[in-house]
Amino acid sequence: AQRVTQPEKLLSVFKGAPVELKCNYSYSGSPELFWYVQYSRQRLQLLLRHISRESIKGFTADLNKGETSFHLKKPFAQEEDSAMYYCALRAYSNSGYALNFGKGTSLLVTP
Amino acid sequence: EADIYQTPRYLVIGTGKKITLECSQTMGHDKMYWYQQDPGMELHLIHYSYGVNSTEKGDLSSESTVSRIRTEHFPLTLESARPSHTSQYLCASSIDPQGAVGGYTFGSGTRLTVV
Numbered sequence: 358a359q360r361v362t363q364p365e366k367l368l369s370v371f372k373g374a375p376v377e378l379k380c381n382y383s384y385s386g387s388p389e390l391f392w393y394v395q396y397s398r399q400r401l402q403l404l405l406r407h408i409s410r411e412s413i414k415g416f417t418a419d420l421n422k423g424e425t426s427f428h429l430k431k432p433f434a435q436e437e438d439s440a441m442y443y444c445a446l447r448a449y450s451n452s453g454y455a456l457n458f459g460k461g462t463s464l465l466v467t468p
Numbered sequence: 469e470a471d472i473y474q475t476p477r478y479l480v481i482g483t484g485k486k487i488t489l490e491c492s493q494t495m496g497h498d499k500m501y502w503y504q505q506d507p508g509m510e511l512h513l514i515h516y517s518y519g520v521n522s523t524e525k526g527d528l529s530s531e532s533t534v535s536r537i538r539t540e541h542f543p544l545t546l547e548s549a550r551p552s553h554t555s556q557y558l559c560a561s562s563i564d565p566q567g568a569v570g571g572y573t574f575g576s577g578t579r580l581t582v583v
Contacts, residue, residue, distance in 0.1 A: 361510070366508070391571065393571070393572075400574045400575065400576055400577075401558065401574040402571075402573075402574065403571030403572065406571065443510075443511070455501065455513050455516060455526065455527075456513070456572060457510075457513075457527075458503075458510045458511040459510055460508065460509055460510045461508075461510070
């Protein structure tokens with residue numbers, strides 16, 4: 358069965374420090390992965406997707422099929438990056454195609 | 469403004485009451501979804517729809533029901549609310565079922581408390 362694991366519930370870093378939010382997945386098919394972010398008092402929104410190989414707000418994520426990972430990275434964290442981050446896997450199941458989300462990691466960037 | 473709207477934002481209701489959580493979007497998206505999220509837990513898909521008169525149950529079993537009579541409207545109904553239904557309910561829509569094009573657009577959510 359497909360599963361998304363975000364092992365860290367809370368990650369606290371200092372401003373300017375590198376940050377890496379971990380995401381591992383299990384899926385027998387060809388994975389498509391996404392990162393969603395929820396800032397305080399805002400809605401959940403798409404941050405980036407692996408298929409685009411893009412950098413958004415300085416964040417990047419590389420799909421590593423060997424390690425079944427899709428970690429989110431930023432070299433220099435900013436205070437405005439403080440938010441809840443969810444990794445999501447597009448998977449096919451009895452429900453058809455839909456996004457499966459991890460439990461999320463709360464990132465806190467302190468000055 | 470093209471967006472997705474959920475009402476109410478917060479609802480506290482007694483056991484046994486019938487409730488309907490509203491979700492409407494003005495983006496013309498065919499695909500709509502309902503997710504349930506308990507505090508500190510992942511989002512679980514409970515219902516989805518790929519178009520008018522199309523509704524399917526998600527991976528997480530739910531006693532709620534949905535309807536899709538109009539493209540823009542995807543309400544969720546609980547015939548008899550119970551404390552176990554206390555949760556946050558998130559509505560989302562997308563152009564494609566995988567969210568590969570533009571991702572999913574989420575509403576602000578409804579936080580339901582059944583007492």
